Amino acid sequence: MDHRPPPPSLLLAVLFLFFSAVTPLPSQLVSLLSLKSSLKDPLNTFHQWEVSGNVTESVWCSWSGVTCDPETHQITSLDISNRNVSGVIPASIKYLTGLRHLNISLNQFTGPFPTAIFDLPFLQTLDVNHNIFSSSFPPGVSKLKYLTFFNAYSNSFVGPLPTEFVRLRFLEHLNLGGSYFDGEIPNSYGGFQRLKFLYLAGNVLGGQIPPDLGRLASLEHLEIGYNAFSGGLPMQFASLFNLSFLDVSNANLSGEFPIGVTNLTKLETLFIFKNNFQGEIPAAIGNLQSVEILDLSDNNFSGSIPEEISFLKNLKDLRLMNNNLTGSIPEGVGELPKLEYLFLWNNSLTGILPQKLGLNSRLQRLDVSSNNLSGPIPANLCLGNNLTKLLLFSNKFSGHIPASLANCTSLYRFRIQNNRLNGSIPNGFGSLPNISFMEMNRNNFTGPFPADLSNAPNLEYLNVSENSFNDVLPESIWNSPSLQIFSASFSQLKGKIPKFGACKNFYKIEIEGNELSGGIPWDIDHCEKLISLNLRQNSISSIIPWEISSLPSITEVDLSHNLLTGTIPSTFGNCRTLEAFNVSYNQLTGPVPSSGIAFSTLHPSSFTGNEGLCGRVISKPCRTETESEPDVKRNQSKKYTGAFMWITAAAFGVGLIILLAGIRFFRSNYQRRFVAEESEARPWKLTAFQRLNFTADEVVESLSMTGKIIGTGSTGTVYKTEMPGGEIIAVKKLRGKHKETIRRRKGVLAEVEVLGNVRHRNIVRLLGCCCNKECTMLLYEYMPNGSLDDLLHGKNKCDNLVGDWVTRYKIALGVAQGICYLHHDCDPVVVHRDLKPSNILLDGEMEARVADFGVAKLFQCDESMSVIAGSYGYIAPEYAYTLQVDEKSDIYSYGVLLMELISGKRSVDSEFGEGNSIVDWVRSKVKSKEGTKEVLDDNAGGSCSSVREEMLLVLKVAMLCTSRNPADRPSMRDVVSMLEEAKPKRKSPDGGGRVVINGGGKRPAQKSNV
Template sequence: MAAACGNERSIILFVLLLWGVGLYGTRARALSRETMALLSIKALIIDEGGHLDSWTTAGADLSSAAPCSWKGVACNDSQAVVSLDISGFNLSGSLSPSVGLLSSLVNLSVACNNLSGPLPIEVTQLEDLRYLNISNNLFNGVFPRNFSMLRQLQVLDAFNNNFTGELPLELSLLTGLEHLHLGGNFFSGIIHPQYGNLQSLRYLALSGNGLTGRIPPQLGNLQNLQYMYIGYYNVFEGGIPAEIGRLSNLVRLDIANSCLGGTIPPVLGSLTNLDSLFLQTNNLVGPIPSELGNLTHLKSLDLSNNRLTGTIPAELAALQKLELLNLFLNDLHGGIPSYIGDLPNLQVLTLWENRFEGLIPQHLGRNGQLLEVDLSSNSFTGPIPPDLCKGGKLKRLILLRNRFYGPIPAGLGSCTKLYRLRLGENQLIGPLPPGILALPYISLLEAPSNNLSGTLPAHIPISSSLGSLDLTGNNFEGPLPSSIGNLRQIVDLYLSDNRFSGSIPEAVGKLRNIAKVSLSGNMLTGSMPLALSKCESLTSLDLSRNRLHGEILPQLSNLNVLASLNLSRNNFSGSIPSTLTHMVTLTSADFSFNNLSGIIPSEGQFANFNHTSFDGNPLLCGRQVSCKDVNILNPSEDVPRQSKSLIYGMSGLVVGLFILTVGAIVYVLRNERDKQFLWSLFKVNLLDKRWKLTAFERLDFNVNNVLYCLEDDNVIGKGGSGTVYKGMMPNGKMVAIKKLPAIRKGALEDEDYGFSAEMQTLGNIRHRHIVRLLGCCSNYDTNLLIYEYMPNGSLGELLHGPRGGSLTWAARFRIAREAAMGLCYLHHDCTPMIVHRDVKSNNILLDSNYEAHVADFGLARTLHDAGKSESMSSVAGSYGYIAPEYAYTLKINEKSDIYSFGVVLLELLTGRRPIEPEYGECIDIARWVRKQGQSKKGAIEVVDARMGLGETSKMMQEAMLFLNVALQCIADMPDQRPTMREVVQLLTDIPKAREHVVSATIPHVSSPPDLISI
């Protein structure tokens, strides 16, 4: 087939050449050959933006129709095409082999488009080519050979494509090459030692592939090299070769996220021209070399997320140009040297999760340059430095989980750029600094578990930014001011365990975005304000342990998304409103220790509530207490006969009117024209609502373009998280639109879910294997999330649908690894880490090349402490994928995702769903595989027979190793599961490890955990 395709290309080029030679003279021949070559290139390109409209010979004499005036084309004095630059034109399609006819081409750039297919080998015929940029496209397949023919080539940029196979060895012959960027592809194998022969190289980027082996010491021969990027998803053995220290011209060295071991070579201190050194997220051990103090031009030093020990060397005081110092997630100890506060350009200082102690230099921040400081989870003590925001630039200050004492610096109250302040779990005293609640960008203000005191300001100005306020566990007192209603964007309000008194102001009804309210453990009095029933986004309401009285509001049933309600230990009286039984979202409720009376409802969710939810109410009956006289305990049950007749009559009237209305609509809709008329009226109403479009990248469409796609014919999916539509934008680009109710608009913090969780998660991250969120539209009723469209749907639909049998082992293995890389990014490269909480095959989407993208972040949570569990109010996720400890204890951490991913791996391997009747009662795929695979034969039999691997094939050996990875992921005890980074590594190692497979028997797996041991 390949030979046939090659012959076909040769014939096309030959015909074009004959056509040009046969029609024109010498100069005309050259012009028409290039003209026809360009028209051939255009013919294989989809140009929806019309950028290539000038590429036409209509109305022109071909003998003089030189293409030099065409957009993106440039010629030399002889009218020969020497430059073709069509980058950033939003083109799709493929690049024609006719590009090889542009024999004088020096510059070829097709970057930043959506071109796909293989890169034509004819490119290697352009002997004068010096600049080739094909970055940010979808080119795939093996990189063309014969690149050694391009001896004039100086720049080769193929960043962010889908090339596979090993790095091209032939490139090592291009001794004139100055810029080589092959990052963001799927190259495998090693970095060839011969790349050390590229003596002219100034820029080398191989990051973001799947390279293995050792970093060749021969790279130390690249004496002209200024930029080296070789990390991220490349997994190198050994450590950093000392020969890298010979690269005296190096300005930037980035070997982050590469599983590097060993120590940091002291010889790196000889790279005196370095301005950036990035070695984060590796397995480096030992101390920070004092020789790094020689890097006097250094601006950025990131050694975070390793296993470094020792103290911060005194020699780093010489780094007077340092702007960023990241040392978090190590095992460093000692104090912060005083010179850190003297660094004149320091902007970012992050030292969290180490064993640092002692005082912080009190002059830290006096340089007026600080943007971010995170010293959390250490043992620092003493006062917080007063001048952290002296320059007014500070944006993030995270000091939680230390032993700071004294007041919060007053200067933070005028820190106008500050948007995130976390001071919890210290020993701070005194009031909140004046003005801190009015900062224009403050979105998160946390100071729980301190000894703060005072009152909330009586006049809180209207705030459009504060999304989360947590003052839990302090000594605040006085009333809650009515001006609290000015916090219009507040989502989480935690004021529990203080000394607030007085009534809850009606102004809380203005908090239309509020999702969580916790006022428990105060001295609040009065009745429950009716305004609470207007907080339609409320999901959790905790008013427990106060002195509230009166009846429970029946109008709480208006809170359509309320999941948790705690009114315990107050003085509420009357009956539990029957309207609350209609709240299908209510999964947790506590009415204990009040003065309630009447019958405990047994309908709806109330049937699932534990009897302890109603303890301490002597006049309540219906659970463990018998109701001898229902009419006395619940007089509403004794309705007079006349009233009943009136009720029945009114009900009949309502039903009759409803039937008439439906009949009229049916009659009208018999006419197709009337349908269109009614639909147009609906759309006008829809478009007239106040919509806000938030874009996360440059968009070529508006809100109305999105709304017009919300038709039933465009529905491509429905589920608990919303309805998904497909739609074509005016530029021809397909998008997917998820429609959600307006639940959490504006949410910003840890317990977010639904619209807010997905928007905040996807809007702030970019990764090749995470579905891309383009933007969102919202009004008071509806939220719309707009994604890149995935034409091949979900892995679950493909795997378990009619086409599942055509999914080869190679494709399944690749999808597994790509999805693992996406989850690895969430767990290890996001700060704080993101736990997906709903990993399943239906949430892994496939693009046009069947590349995997993790999707649906409606249940995602951020965790600030890796490895530590956090409690949830209820179990969320999908049956068959939920980790056992989560189901038992409602506690999650990143290991919950890893269990779910292990189930996905079993799906890929077996071709079966997580739950199937043939497994047996109460048995899921995890237990079934363990049961079936206690022998070699049984292990092989669980593999999807549709793949036809054969019992002794190398692919079956890979499948058995794949099965072992899956079983490690679904270990019952969370601490026995690998990390997501280790999963990526295990999957990456499978092809080379298959040669060492000794047995295909599934190893022994521990029995389900004892509930007490969790």
């Protein structure tokens, strides 16, 4: 007989069976440990899930995320949400047989949905929102017969909506939004027995909304917007009597107002904004007696606002902006007792604003700008002291500003410009603790000038231009503690400019076109942050204070059309930040400073109208007085007696120069090349376009210490460097020096002039410019995610930051919006001339920023460029014979960029054949239907049918942009419109512009005036 002991593995198995016979708990332990081992946990959030020593019956019940039945110790709830974990859910999870609630949301789970979860027989709630589960939704969910709650919001599921859910007779909450589900909403979805919450928004759903949804008698919350349906809302929705929340926004719906909705008397929230509804808003809207939020904005509604809206006594938020509404605002709207938000801007409304508005409600925001409203501003808008934003600009309001608004302590934004208001601005605004922005220009206000505004503790922006104050500037105006921008141009101001005193926060001062007299106060150097000073077209006399030139950030000075006398202080020649200086039409005399970049590049017109000025800048030599005979004799003797001293000094100087040259040559072998080149070219001129906490010398020094090359190109080298204060910036050192730099100076200054004033979220902001006679450096905000070229083709391609189509589309739209701004919102038009992926940078939020205007210039329609405009592969074909560029040239380059985003290929590749570009290759493929598939990058989702359709829509835009005939190319404004219509229907992780918590509906984040 063999008496050998059994193997250890057999002993463990026997022991496991023994303990399993006593209690089922160890299998739960095994399941949890298996789950932990299958996950990647970068934050070590499962550190508590450890077993040491003897295993007690309830050890796992104390682990984080685990809830047990206190009597049986069975795990009833498992919550591992929001731990940033990834990996797979193991099949052993099915051993948690007592599980009622499972939450794995807000993690990084990928791949197909884990079907082992379907083997949890008693599961009631399942939350997997905000993960990256993909593929079609698997069969088997109907086994969860007790399921009441399922949330899969924001994943990457594809294919049709799963119909098995309809078989779950206890299901009350179903959220399948924010994925790539396509096709139509199944008719069977009208068969849910107890469903209260249905969320399908942000997918790729199409077709018509099924009328069968009207059979969901228990439904309380329905969100199906952000899809691409056709037609309108079915009349059967009138049967959803329990519905309290309906959102069909941005769903491509059309037709008349969905009249069936007016039958839903329990409805509290109705969102139908951003559709194509037209016609009039029906009077039956007054049936929605429970409605609190009503948003019909961004449609094509016409006619008047129905009087019946006044019957909605529970209404808190009414948004009808961006329609074609006419007529007057019903007087009853002003009597709505709970109204907090009223947005009616950008319509064609007439008549007066209801005079009882604010009298009985807690009004917080009112925006009726850009209409044709007239009459007085209601007196009680801030009666409850809740009003924060009041926007009435671009109307025809008349009368006085109500005195009550000057006591509105909640107000922080006040915009009433471009109206017909008159009288004086009431006292009291200066005592408002929150007011930060006041725009009252282009009215008919008269004096006195509101002196108390200088006391407003948080006022940052004040514009009272184009009024008729007929008053003096108050002595205290420059003492405002927070004011940064002050504009009071063309306002009939007279008297002297008050002493500047404590104007330490002012960035911009504009008081042109008035009747100011006297001199410019000498204490202007107290305005240490001042960037722009405009005093033109007044009657200012005396001399120009040299203190202006000492301001550390001064960039623009306009003193033209005054009565200034004396000379231009020579210190302006040493002002390294000055970019624009205009003193034309004064009574100045003497030489114009010839040193400094600003004066060497200024146009002579900046000095026109001053007969006594002279100098190289205006091509008028300065004459020296003829010496008298006695003076000549005296000076002659002095010359002879000093000759020896001069010869000695010259010899010493030559020797010193040779010595210093030797030292310099020696040091150049040990110092970095960059610093050696730059240090010999000092002094530097720094032109700042916002407040900078560093100097030009600090930029050069930082480049020597921390500078790292992050890019090179035909126009220069880009460095990443850290300033002494810790700020990281990008420095572009332009190529060339000496005569070559001087020859390019106009092009460089064109970039500086354009970018310095550009403010757009899709344009890289230029912080400043450092230059001297031999070198020019442009200082940009640093973009941490590099260039599109690196992410799409180069060294960062493996990071896969632009791997999916949604991200690529977002980049394409951002670039289009940036170029659209340059083409349509800049005057004169700005043409980029070198649009390509390496000139598209990505910020920390992966927002596209158009960069590198090294070859950009202010466009003149009859001007021909003398240098090659653009890069090979992106140059429009007509350039070969016209040598001219315009907006259409940029659009061609943009079309090439689109093709790169769609295909993942470079603009020029050997794959395309000799002499062919990506444009030729794409056109050859498009000719055959099957060839089109080869154009779409599989890595971006080109193999998925729904994504493929979206990519093809953008490909059509690219084809239009690259038309050989420039006249056939769309404008960039049209490109933006076409791209917006081709928007991927899946929402971004934040819910596509919403505030979403676990897929629940909250107030959508919408555009608004500011």
